[in-house]
Amino acid sequence: MASDARLIEQLDPASTVLLTVECQRGVVGVDSALPELAAVARKSGALTHIARLVVAAHEAGVQVLHAVAERRPDGRGANSNARLFKAARRLPVQQIVGSTAVRIADPIPVSEDDLVVRRLHGLSPLAGTDVDALLRNFGCRTLVVTGVSANVAIPNAVFDAVNLGYTAVVPSDAIAGVPADYTPAMIRNTLALVATVTTTDEVLTCWKRPRRAS
Structure with a gap:
């Protein structure tokens, strides 16, 4: 865990x-294509913690980006070069552009100031999307990464953020993967080497602190 002073500075x-990341109905919602992942995300409290972070971000003036994975009905532009992509095409719920499956899942709120960035390909919410350009236009130095899954998209997002020069902060209770015990092991042995690992409560405390006038 980061020291209080260091975390406060990072989370300005x-x-x-x-x-x-991929906090959409077709992934973590009631009608998920991945019911095991959805169940873990809810039972662990990760979705609740993500919602708390989004609410606090809105109140503190922190920009929120929602990264959504989707595909065209005809599959054009989608990857087929890994088992994961081929398996996804056979799932009973498809993340089709414009469908309810790609809407942000409850209880996560979306404000009119939030941006939703959608991708048709790949494993990462940053690589090959508008996210990096948007972050730079927002003057971002620190990216707080939340969502699913700890197996694939979350580590991709963290590695890409670090490679692009951002400081990555990961609230450990606001991400989820399968099986449930995989997430803490992955955080401890992988993400902790490249990101600041913290908790939702610690992030909220930083964002609620009064800021000195510049």
Whole structure:
């Protein structure tokens, strides 16, 4: 865990963006294509913690980006070069552009100031999307990464953020993967090497602190 002073500096609302990854109905909602992942995300409290972080970000003036994975009905532009992509095409719920499956899942709120960035390909919410350009236009230095899954998209997002020069902050209770015990092991042995690992409560405390006038 980061020291209080270091975390406060990293999480300055003026230079921080909160990213939610694949927190969409077809992934973590009641009618998920991946019911095991959805169940873990809810039972672990990760979805509740993500919602708390989004609410606090709105109140603190922290920009929120929601990264959504979707596909065209005809599959054009989608990857087929890994088992994961081929398996996804056979799932009973498809993340089709414009469908309810790609809407942000409850209880996560979406404000009119939030941006939703959609991708048709790949494993990462940053690589090959508009996210990096948007972060730079927002003056972002720190990216808070939340969502699913700890197996694939979350580590991709963290590695890409670090490679692009951002400081990555990961609230450990606001991400989920399968099986449930995989997530803490992955955080401890992988993400902790490249990101600041913290908790939802610690992030909220930083964002609620009064800021000195510049």
